[in-house]
Amino acid sequence: MSRKPLVRECPPTTWYFRQPRYLRYMSREITSIFVGAYCVLLVVGLQRLAAGPAAWEGFLLALRSPASIVFQFLCLIAAVYHAATWFNATQKAMPLQIGEDFVPGNVISGAHYAVWILLSLVVMFFAGVF
């Protein structure tokens, strides 16, 4: 019997609407736009810092524009979302076997969250937030 299989193409520009989990994946990937843009902001900040006190004050002032506030708020959400997805993935990428059993995945991810929060608090402390 001859075969005539019907090939269906995966729609290259709209596939992620097919399942909610694809949208979740795409939102994780899109965080990179915000992180990338934020890196540009950091480089500009370094340039201003190198240019002297007046330039730096001007940079701090520019940060207070409404557009900058909205942008940084979005960056904050993106960065935290990236962190959560990243830490959740650590248990998959780096499983830990002790004797016969594997350390439960949420212990590995949980440890990452704990270090993250601790590190953030330390940075905030040294930055004089409190």
Place this chain on the structure above:
Amino acid sequence: MAKSHKPVVWFPFAAGGTVIAFCIPVIVLLTFLAALGHVPAGLSYEKLHAFAAGGIGKLVLFGVIALSAWSSAHRLRCTCYDFGLRADTLVATVLYVAAIVGSIAAALFLLRI
């Protein structure tokens, strides 16, 4: 098919992803506070300049910026493909070059501090 050289771009992507996860949220939080008018003491010119003037400070700032930039450039490359933009070589070149240029700029500014 020969083995791929993808690790060259993937390894720094993975390292950068880890750096973004651990460091970027709190850094954004600091500048966000500054944006809201509560400039943390550490972001004053004297404090930050002193930090960036030291060797460790330079290394930390450069490491965070370079790895984060590379990681987001690489992820953005994959995202472009996912959105149906198939000119992968062009996209990859533009994004990786942007990340490298940004890192070099960061290094140069740091050396001036």
Place this chain on the structure above:
Amino acid sequence: MTPLKERLVQLEVLRYNPDTDTEAHFQRYEVMCQEEWVVLDALNKIKADIDPTLNYRWSCHMAVCGSCGMMINGEPKLSCHAFLRSYEGVIRVEPLAHFPIERDLVTAPDDFMEKLKRVKPYVIPKEEKPISEGEYKQTPAQLMKFRQYSMCINCMLCYAACPQYGLTPSFIGPAALTLAHRYNLDSRDGGRKERMEVVATKEGVWECTFVGACSEVCPAHVDPASALQQLKIVGSIDWIVEHLIPGGKS
């Protein structure tokens, strides 16, 4: 004993007849089912009572053989494991996504089979020894290292879930790469090098962007996404050893 509850179930089934059709089309069926049935039972009832021309694959009816995979309301599922009670309204049944349709709900698995072969999913002994020397021994800890990855039933649901496979059909894909990892992790195996020649290529693990859908749909809890993440790390370390460490290539 309480009488079994019956329910009139509506199914919308994708049909394709290679002898007469150039396109696939949906056909609506209404069939009286028992509340605790699975979608496969409903299909069997349709085939027995309403439409004997309906084609689909199944065998074990107990989530073991892996032959009854279908898209049910857009989600890759084993139809023998998809309970009617978890669905309301019309249930849409389609052949597994990303595979060519052979006929109705039957897909052509040729591509997956070919890829499976390529990764050499069997133990390649480190050292051959005569049977007289006894078995290749393994401790429970060595077994646990890969056990989860050996549970694959080759149902291909992960391929139907993986957008990267859909977008780039040359991608070796979740189940085959996971099996490569499973044998790489086996203490009796010495074939890692051969397998990495296939795994560490562009169409191998590097096509994966860690969407994670494969692990979410896998009925055997294999977690292919984790295997692929680990393979990327292995592949990267191999690359460093081969290119940056003098003498590392040999």
